[in-house]
Amino acid sequence: MSNTSTAAHHAASNNRKWAIGFTIAVLTVFIINQFILPSAPKQVVEFFNAWFSLTSMAEIMVWILMALGLNVIVGYAGLLDLGYVAFWALGGYVAGWLMSPFLSQFQINFFGNPRPGLEMGIHFSFFFVLILGGVFTAIWGIIIGGPTLRLKSDYLALVTLGFGEIIPQFMVNGGDVAGLNLTNGAQGIGGLDDIKFLGYTIGTFSLPEKFLMISMLAGAMIFFSIRLRDGRLGRAWLAIREDELAASMMGVPLWRTKFASYAIGAVGGGIGGVAFATLVGGVYADRFNFVISIIILSMVVLGGMGNVWGVVVGATVLAWVNSVGLVQFGVVINNALGTKINFPSYQFLLFGLLLVLMMLFRREGFIPEARIRMVMNEEKLEDEEKITDETKIASH
Amino acid sequence: MIKSIKIGALAVAGALALAACSGGSDSAGGDALVVGTDLPIQGASADASKSTNEVVALVLEQAGGKAGDYTVTIKEYDDSTAAKGAWDDAACAKNAQDHVANTAEVAVMGTYNSGCAKIIIPVLNQAGMLMVSHANTYPGLTVEWDKGEPGLYYPSGARNYARVIAHDGFQGTAAAQFIYNEQKKTHCAVMDDTQAYGKGIADAVAIEFARLGGTVDRYSWDVKQPSYTATFEKIKASGADCVYFGGIFDNNGVQLVKDKTAVLGDNTKFFSMAPDGFSGYPVLRDMPEAEGLWMTFAGKSLDGIKKAGGVGGKFVEDYIAKYGAEPNSSYAMYGGVAMQVILKAIAASDGTRQGVLDAVFAGEPICLTAEESVSGMGFCLTQETGDVDTVTMTLQQMTGGVETDIKSIEIS
Numbered sequence: 001m002s003n004t005s006t007a008a009h010h011a012a013s014n015n016r017k018w019a020i021g022f023t024i025a026v027l028t029v030f031i032i033n034q035f036i037l038p039s040a041p042k043q044v045v046e047f048f049n050a051w052f053s054l055t056s057m058a059e060i061m062v063w064i065l066m067a068l069g070l071n072v073i074v075g076y077a078g079l080l081d082l083g084y085v086a087f088w089a090l091g092g093y094v095a096g097w098l099m100s101p102f103l104s105q106f107q108i109n110f111f112g113n114p115r116p117g118l119e120m121g122i123h124f125s126f127f128f129v130l131i132l133g134g135v136f137t138a139i140w141g142i143i144i145g146g147p148t149l150r151l152k153s154d155y156l157a158l159v160t161l162g163f164g165e166i167i168p169q170f171m172v173n174g175g176d177v178a179g180l181n182l183t184n185g186a187q188g189i190g191g192l193d194d195i196k197f198l199g200y201t202i203g204t205f206s207l208p209e210k211f212l213m214i215s216m217l218a219g220a221m222i223f224f225s226i227r228l229r230d231g232r233l234g235r236a237w238l239a240i241r242e243d244e245l246a247a248s249m250m251g252v253p254l255w256r257t258k259f260a261s262y263a264i265g266a267v268g269g270g271i272g273g274v275a276f277a278t279l280v281g282g283v284y285a286d287r288f289n290f291v292i293s294i295i296i297l298s299m300v301v302l303g304g305m306g307n308v309w310g311v312v313v314g315a316t317v318l319a320w321v322n323s324v325g326l327v328q329f330g331v332v333i334n335n336a337l338g339t340k341i342n343f344p345s346y347q348f349l350l351f352g353l354l355l356v357l358m359m360l361f362r363r364e365g366f367i368p369e370a371r372i373r374m375v376m377n378e379e380k381l382e383d384e385e386k387i388t389d390e391t392k393i394a395s396h
Numbered sequence: 397m398i399k400s401i402k403i404g405a406l407a408v409a410g411a412l413a414l415a416a417c418s419g420g421s422d423s424a425g426g427d428a429l430v431v432g433t434d435l436p437i438q439g440a441s442a443d444a445s446k447s448t449n450e451v452v453a454l455v456l457e458q459a460g461g462k463a464g465d466y467t468v469t470i471k472e473y474d475d476s477t478a479a480k481g482a483w484d485d486a487a488c489a490k491n492a493q494d495h496v497a498n499t500a501e502v503a504v505m506g507t508y509n510s511g512c513a514k515i516i517i518p519v520l521n522q523a524g525m526l527m528v529s530h531a532n533t534y535p536g537l538t539v540e541w542d543k544g545e546p547g548l549y550y551p552s553g554a555r556n557y558a559r560v561i562a563h564d565g566f567q568g569t570a571a572a573q574f575i576y577n578e579q580k581k582t583h584c585a586v587m588d589d590t591q592a593y594g595k596g597i598a599d600a601v602a603i604e605f606a607r608l609g610g611t612v613d614r615y616s617w618d619v620k621q622p623s624y625t626a627t628f629e630k631i632k633a634s635g636a637d638c639v640y641f642g643g644i645f646d647n648n649g650v651q652l653v654k655d656k657t658a659v660l661g662d663n664t665k666f667f668s669m670a671p672d673g674f675s676g677y678p679v680l681r682d683m684p685e686a687e688g689l690w691m692t693f694a695g696k697s698l699d700g701i702k703k704a705g706g707v708g709g710k711f712v713e714d715y716i717a718k719y720g721a722e723p724n725s726s727y728a729m730y731g732g733v734a735m736q737v738i739l740k741a742i743a744a745s746d747g748t749r750q751g752v753l754d755a756v757f758a759g760e761p762i763c764l765t766a767e768e769s770v771s772g773m774g775f776c777l778t779q780e781t782g783d784v785d786t787v788t789m790t791l792q793q794m795t796g797g798v799e800t801d802i803k804s805i806e807i808s
Contacts, residue, residue, distance in 0.1 A: 120544070185595060
């Protein structure tokens with residue numbers, strides 16, 4: 001067997017192990033919540049609700065979707081995007097427009113599930129809205145991709161930063177666009193329909209089912225991310241990431257390839273946005289700020305840029321810490337020491353410290369991609385090679 | 397793989413063991429009924445929330461920890477995240493589910509932000525759980541305001557939400573009437589901070605001011621802007637004789653007030669007014685540019701409560717004795733009023749969620765007399781909307797670095 005096929009076999013086997021692990025983790029959370037907790041002792045229920053509440057677990061899956069989407073842009077194609085939150089916003093508003101009574105000038109029901117008395121507006125099936133959300137954000141990915149084609153590094157970051165600021169601002173001020181209420185401004189759009197699946201309603205309290213559904217979306221995103229990376233387009237992205245000029249000289253169409261990365265990367269944001277809006281029951285412009293873009297970027301960088309499983313781990317850890325982890329550690333420590341420290345208020349201190357430590361000792365992330373690891377350790381490898389050569393010369 | 401499964405099994409076993417050892421963050425014990433407080437503990441509203449939680453705890457303590465025959469404990473929930481520094485939609489959605497999942501919890505006191513209430517009310521509504529807010533002033537939560545409201549928040553068709561403070565419709569109307577009728581201003585620049593509360597109250601002022609016959613120009617201020625002089629230059633050029641700051645002081649209010657004074661002159665030369673989103677800020681009180689600023693508070697202000705004495709004044713003294721300083725927000729006192737309503741509802745109930753809900757929305761209405769209420773204001777909750785039947789609006793002016801009550805307006 002050649003070295004290439006051995007590496008491919010190893011990668012496939014590695015992916016299989018991680019995929020099984022991910023599936024087991026998701027099923028474990030589902031089974032515990034669906035079948036065990038309803039009849040478990042009160043203390044056990046309280047523990048799981050505090051440390052691993054199902055809403056937080058579902059939210060983590062949304063963050064995974066977002067991080068994997070950004071990973072296509074930053075991790076695969078090496079295009080720094082500081083405004084990814086815009087795609088989240090766009091996806092969320094697609095759900096707001098097509099799954100609620102908001103656009104009350106219409107009364108359309110396409111396999112939707114409007115609440116009794118709230119039939120006005122557009123009520124599309126959740127699954128249809130997922131597709132539309134993905135397509136809509138992909139189009140916006142192409143629109144943002146357009147002006148960035150000739151840009152690199154800092155300039156590219158600035159353009160995407162601008163995009164990330166413009167879209168949420170539009171959502172805040174979109175309550176009156178030439179007399180038309182497009183976004184309901186700062187009030188947001190509430191009252192989203194419950195999901196209907198094969199005649200079964202996944203309602204407000206069907207959290208295990210909601211979690212399972214969003215996890216399946218995350219699973220699908222993981223699958224497509226891996227398949228894309230291993231395909232022709234993925235190899236072209238990696239080539240651009242490593243050396244744009246060399247990639248161009250080797251015949252990689254830069255224009256088309258970059259466009260594709262923005263469009264496909266944006267889909268993760270769109271689908272995640274729709275899923276999140278359904279989880280929360282509405283879409284509110286307040287959420288979409290620059291910090292969210294930075295958190296998603298941190299998930300990608302800390303997890304391991306370009307490595308799907310690294311990004312999944314990065315997103316899981318950071319989202320869990322942000323949602324419940326730090327709060328609960330605070331409760332445990334405060335109870336033990338009799339203190340009243342507000343641990344979540346130190347989140348950014350810890351977050352910053354973690355970033356500094358990572359950059360000092362593990363720049364390539366928790367679970368780095370092989371190529372990134374090689375690039376990051378290039379100096380070290382060169383030094384080692386030099387020492388080996390010098391040793392050889394000395395021994396001669 | 398087997399190794400991974402073993403590690404996973406060990407982790408689950410460890411978690412269960414920890415569950416057996418660890419206590420929750422509430423002090424619930426035995427068969428006590430739980431009242432949840434749902435407030436933003438991170439960010440700009442953290443101090444106000446801390447005071448509110450303390451006021452709520454003191455109200456319960458003074459009631460002997462009981463409501464009728466039932467022992468009551470409090471569980472605090474945080475609906476904010478440090479990442480946002482304010483209420484967070486995901487945290488609100490999580491809290492809503494947690495309130496319902498806690499079977500001992502019969503009612504929720506909160507939320508502080510109307511945006512968060514929009515997410516929590518429908519979830520509690522479907523679980524038949526009472527929620528009483530001390531600070532939500534967005535009108536659409538209880539009365540017809542925007543498309544589909546308020547039905548949007550009550551999927552079960554029945555009401556489960558009440559509030560002990562007047563909504564912005566009252567505050568905006570009172571402010572506009574004061575500006576037009578008493579201050580004789582006819583052309584007002586109504587600004588908002590682009591957020592839900594700010595836009596809502598600015599809308600209410602603009603609608604009433606225009607209805608009275610005044611001219612309204614709308615402007616927004618963005619919290620991230622380093623300067624607002626360009627906006628105030630525009631206002632100056634428009635010939636306006638009044639400016640209204642619809643929003644909260646946290647949203648770069650220092651810069652806003654400074655720039656207004658720099659361009660339009662101080663408040664004695666150019667009339668300016670703000671809603672209760674500007675009340676209770678020591679930084680604003682210390683600003684010379686704030687001198688003469690008019691404000692409204694949708695209820696009785698802390699100063700008013702203290703001066704009135706009675707139960708409210710005594711409660712503030714008790715609070716100072718326990719915590720070493722007075723509550724840092726007038727809203728905190730209304731947290732106590734909301735808790736009093738909940739305790740009364742529990743006392744009148746059979747101890748179930750439905751019973752507590754029915755105590756407010758069916759049968760005899762829940763009322764607090766002026767002699768009972770820690771705000772010193774008596775009222776009943778209307779069962780049709782969940783709003784108070786008597787609204788007191790306090791008109792204040794900043795004089796000598798103090799928010800001085802000028803007069804109270806009672807609207808029944």
